[in-house]
Amino acid sequence: MATPKLVGISGSLRRTSHNTMLLAEAARLFGDAEYHQLDIDFPLYNGDVEDATGIPAVVKAAERKLAQADAVLISTTEYNSGPSGVLKNALDWISRVEGNPWNDKPVVVMSAAAGRAGGERAQVVLRGFLTAFRPRLLTGPQIHVAACHEEFDENERLKGEIYVRELGQLMDLLRKDIAR
Numbered sequence: 001m002a003t004p005k006l007v008g009i010s011g012s013l014r015r016t017s018h019n020t021m022l023l024a025e026a027a028r029l030f031g032d033a034e035y036h037q038l039d040i041d042f043p044l045y046n047g048d049v050e051d052a053t054g055i056p057a058v059v060k061a062a063e064r065k066l067a068q069a070d071a072v073l074i075s076t077t078e079y080n081s082g083p084s085g086v087l088k089n090a091l092d093w094i095s096r097v098e099g100n101p102w103n104d105k106p107v108v109v110m111s112a113a114a115g116r117a118g119g120e121r122a123q124v125v126l127r128g129f130l131t132a133f134r135p136r137l138l139t140g141p142q143i144h145v146a147a148c149h150e151e152f153d154e155n156e157r158l159k160g161e162i163y164v165r166e167l168g169q170l171m172d173l174l175r176k177d178i179a180r
Contacts, residue, residue, distance in 0.1 A: 003032060003033060003034050004030075004032075004033045004034070004070045004071065004175070004178050005033070005034045005036070005068060005069045005070045005071075006027055006030060006033045006034070006035045006036070006069060006070065006071055006072070006073060007035075007036055007037070007038055007065050007066055007069035007071075007072050007073070008020075008023035008024075008026070008027065008035065008036070008037040008038065008072075008073045008074075008075070009023075009037070009038050009040060009072065009073070009074045009075075009087070009090065010023055010037060010040075010075055010076075011074070011075060011076030011077050011083055011084040011086065011087035011111075011122075012076075012077050012084060012086070013040070013041055013086055017077075018077075018112040018113075018145070018148035018149065018151075018152060019075035019076060019077055019111070019112050020037070020075070021112070021152050021156045022075045022110055022111075022112045022143070022145060022148075022158070022167075023037060023073055023075045023110075024156065025156075025157060025158050025164075025167060026073050026075075026108070026110065026167055026170070026171055027073070029164070029167055029168045029171045030171040030174065030175060031171070031175070036065055036069075038062045038065055038066070038090075039058060039061075039062065040062065040086060040087065040089075040090035041058070041086075042056060042058055042059055042062075042086075042089055042090055042093050043056060044089060045089055045092040045093050045096075050096060055093070055096055055097060056093070059093045059094060059096070059097065060097065062090070062094060063094055063097040063101050066094065066101035066102065066105075067099070067101040069101075069105065070105075070106075070178045071105065071106040071107065071108070071174055071177070071178050072102070072105060072106070072107045072108075072135070073107075073108050073110070073174075074087075074107065074108070074109050074110070074126065074130075075109075075110045075111060075112060076109070076111050076119060076122050076123070076126055077111065077112065077113050077119060077122065078111060078113040078115065078117075078119040078120075078121060078122035079122075081121045081122070081125075082121065082122055082125040082126075083122045083125055083126045083129070084122075087126070088129065091129055091130075091133075095132075095133070100133060100134070102130070102133035102134065102135045103133065103134050103135070104134065104135070104136060105135050105136065106135070106136045106138060106174055106177040106178060107130060107135040107136065107137050107138070108137075108138045108170055108174055109123050109126055109127060109130070109137070110123070110142075110143035110144070110145075110167070110170075111123050111143070111144045111145065112144075112145040112148035112151070113144070113145070113146070113148055114147065114148060114149060115146065115147075116146050116147065117144060117146060118144030118145045118146035118147075118148070119144045119145070120142070120144045123142065123144060136177065138170065138173055138174060138177060140170070141166040141169050141170055143163065143166055143167050143170060145158070145160075145163055151163065
């Protein structure tokens with residue numbers, strides 16, 4: 001089998017985002033794969049802008065990467081009991097492209113957040129957003145890293161043994177799902 005292609009989507013644009021770190025850890029634990037993180041720093045979706053100028057090049061580039069991927073990893077922070085606005089905006093823009101790059105593609109959802117639930121509520125909402133795209137959502141083990149500012153070391157690696165173990169299990173399941 002060819003080297004799997006994984007695409008990561010971080011729900012945070014911050015340079016030192018714990019969600020971006022969590023995606024990197026997931027890709028590392030997955031093992032041999034070609035990993036690419038999408039740039040979702042898109043303009044705000046506006047139907048009038050789309051009508052006037054079309055779909056932005058950055059959105060088209062993201063859609064092409066999604067279409068070429070064997071699987072997608074999404075990690076979101078939690079703002080006001082839901083996923084970040086930047087992530088929802090990216091999903092809205094990508095839904096406007098021709099075709100459906102998500103259809104029947106394995107997708108895992110995870111989160112890292114400052115609160116004690118680790119973004120669990122954001123994951124529930126995000127899974128609802130994704131359902132319309134008809135991916136193959138892997139449901140567990142669920143990864144929601146609580147107090148995320150304490151859970152990564154100076155090398156941006158997860159410190160908590162349980163998080164590492166469960167994230168490794170999730171990546172094993174993803175690898176099997178890709179191979180099916």
